[in-house]
Amino acid sequence: MITVATLFWQPNGASRNFSRCYSEEWVEKLYRGFRRNLTMPFRFVCFSDRPRRFAEPDIEQERIKAERPDYGTCIEPYRLGVPMILVGLDTVVTGNIDHLADYCLTGDRLALPRDPYKPAIACNGVGLVPAGHRDVAEQHRGENDMEWVRKFPHRFIDDLWPGHVVSFKGHVKRRGMADARIIYFHGLEKPHQLPHVDWIKEHWT
Known part of the structure; x- marks a missing residue:
C-alpha cells in the first residue's frame, strides 16, 4: 500500500514567518485532496510534534523525534522505509495521481521535481519515494533537507511526467496550471492567501 506523508x-x-500559518485544517485539506485524486488504497500519515485532533479519522499520526523541529525534520518520514509520496502542508492536489503512486510502488530510486x-x-517540493530508502533518514545528521536528498540517486518528475508536479511561484503563477496534478508552494504566497483563485476554491477544500 502507498503511504502519503506530511509534517x-x-x-x-527556527520557523520562518511564511510557515507560521499552518493548522490542523491544512492537514485535513491535504488529506482530502489525496482522497479525491487517488483511486488506490493509501495511508495518510502526519508526522507531528504532539498528538493532534483531526476531523478526518483516517489521518494517522507519527511522533516527530526531533525535540525542536526545523526544516531538516522533513527527512524524518523516510525512516518509514515504505513506498511514499512525501509533501508539505502547502500542497494542493488538482488531478488524478495514480501514476505517481504507482511509481512509488514500482520504482527503484527517488523522483524529485526540478528546482x-x-x-x-x-x-x-514533492518526493516520490519507493521502498527501501530508509537510509535517507538513518544517515541524516541535520543537514539541509533539500541539499541532503539531492545526494541520493534520483530521477526528475518533470522528465517522467512533464507539467504534472509544478511550483506555484515558479510555474503556475506565470503560466497557469495547465495539466498540473500536484501544485506545491514555497515561501510566499500560500493557498489561504489566494481565496479568489478558481482552482484553489475547487481543489483546496
Whole structure:
C-alpha cells in the first residue's frame, strides 16, 4: 500500500514567518485532496510534534523525534522505509495521481521535481519515494533537507511526467496550471492567501 506523508509542528524559533500559518485544517485539506485524486488504497500519515485532533479519522499520526523541529525534520518520514509520496502542508492536489503512486510502488530510486529556478538540480517540493530508502533518514545528521536528498540517486518528475508536479511561484503563477496534478508552494504566497483563485476554491477544500 502507498503511504502519503506530511509534517506539522508548532512554530518555533527556527520557523520562518511564511510557515507560521499552518493548522490542523491544512492537514485535513491535504488529506482530502489525496482522497479525491487517488483511486488506490493509501495511508495518510502526519508526522507531528504532539498528538493532534483531526476531523478526518483516517489521518494517522507519527511522533516527530526531533525535540525542536526545523526544516531538516522533513527527512524524518523516510525512516518509514515504505513506498511514499512525501509533501508539505502547502500542497494542493488538482488531478488524478495514480501514476505517481504507482511509481512509488514500482520504482527503484527517488523522483524529485526540478528546482523551478535552477532546473539542473532537484528540489524537495514533492518526493516520490519507493521502498527501501530508509537510509535517507538513518544517515541524516541535520543537514539541509533539500541539499541532503539531492545526494541520493534520483530521477526528475518533470522528465517522467512533464507539467504534472509544478511550483506555484515558479510555474503556475506565470503560466497557469495547465495539466498540473500536484501544485506545491514555497515561501510566499500560500493557498489561504489566494481565496479568489478558481482552482484553489475547487481543489483546496
